[in-house]
Amino acid sequence: MSYAGQAPYPLTRFRRLRQSAQVRDLVRENTLTTGDLIWPVFVRDGEGVEEPVTSMPGVVRRSVDKIVEAAREAADLGIPVICLFPYTDPSLKTKDCAEAWNPDNLSNRATKAIRDAGIEIAIMSDVALDPYNIDGHDGFVEGGKILNDETVEALVKQALSQAEAGVDIIGPSDMMDGRIGAMRRVLEENGHKDVMLMSYSAKYASAFYGPFRDAVGASGNLKGDKKSYQMDPANSDEAMRLIERDLSEGADMVMVKPGMPYLDICRRVKERFAVPTFAYQVSGEYAMIQAAAQNGWIDGHKAMLESLMCFKRAGCDGVLTYFAPEVARVLNNG
Numbered sequence: 001m002s003y004a005g006q007a008p009y010p011l012t013r014f015r016r017l018r019q020s021a022q023v024r025d026l027v028r029e030n031t032l033t034t035g036d037l038i039w040p041v042f043v044r045d046g047e048g049v050e051e052p053v054t055s056m057p058g059v060v061r062r063s064v065d066k067i068v069e070a071a072r073e074a075a076d077l078g079i080p081v082i083c084l085f086p087y088t089d090p091s092l093k094t095k096d097c098a099e100a101w102n103p104d105n106l107s108n109r110a111t112k113a114i115r116d117a118g119i120e121i122a123i124m125s126d127v128a129l130d131p132y133n134i135d136g137h138d139g140f141v142e143g144g145k146i147l148n149d150e151t152v153e154a155l156v157k158q159a160l161s162q163a164e165a166g167v168d169i170i171g172p173s174d175m176m177d178g179r180i181g182a183m184r185r186v187l188e189e190n191g192h193k194d195v196m197l198m199s200y201s202a203k204y205a206s207a208f209y210g211p212f213r214d215a216v217g218a219s220g221n222l223k224g225d226k227k228s229y230q231m232d233p234a235n236s237d238e239a240m241r242l243i244e245r246d247l248s249e250g251a252d253m254v255m256v257k258p259g260m261p262y263l264d265i266c267r268r269v270k271e272r273f274a275v276p277t278f279a280y281q282v283s284g285e286y287a288m289i290q291a292a293a294q295n296g297w298i299d300g301h302k303a304m305l306e307s308l309m310c311f312k313r314a315g316c317d318g319v320l321t322y323f324a325p326e327v328a329r330v331l332n333n334g
């Protein structure tokens, strides 16, 4: 046999290290564990309610009592963080978004209920006005424009109300300028020294958020798009400047969002800043995998595991994913 003038055998056989499950285990560079997972859940009014989200098969909106059950289940599975997103009754959506800092709004009630139940899980909350805004935007709208500084003042009140309710991690997902510094200052001034900020620093104006907007009931309200505050998917250097800014203003951890189409950003962030870096595998990414799986076009189970491992390989310390409980069950059962 001939290797075109070379030695009659390959000089390097990479396949040696892929020959068996044991050897592959031995040389594997990355691992996925339950400790890498943050589980986003949707909270709604009522009692005993678990209402399916049509565009996200397997995902439900839960009333507060069911959220407590979910938090207990997550803790038992070894998931370290649960992240709350409210589905606000349309009658509570206003121009001034005052429900956002109501100490008894859905998100704060769910936080207190999980705390009161004594469940050992970290609670993360979302800061942005869209669940409470009659205009569906993350900030105040005036004359078709999103107001930055006025919005930051409101976001600070929202963040403080979440801290008082007992959250551990605040996740500002609004993309206004200056909000991390403003929140950090007010948290410190009010004695919330240990509350962590996970900044959605590189959040893109993405088509992959569609199912989420249905899940929180924001799609009907939203006029126009979010391109004047969320990032252009064409940009990467800009993400570096945003991360640098948010870290300098007091962010403890940073997030890239969406996830799978933005793994290059995750890699750049991790290499450049070496800080705790997270990605959000958003609703549209989840829906794509579930829809293809339901049609029998891909193996959903394997696609879920592969997609999550790829976040780790890209440099992420963890992933926000709607798959969290399902993948935790798989990881726990081997």
Ligand code: PBG
Pocket: 126, 127, 128, 129, 130, 138, 173, 174, 208, 209, 210, 211, 212, 213, 226, 281, 282, 283, 284
């Ligand atoms: C809004 C917010 C969005 C998501 C999380 N927080 C949607 C948006 O920016 O319109 C999307 C999450 C997902 O798609 O899973 N503050």
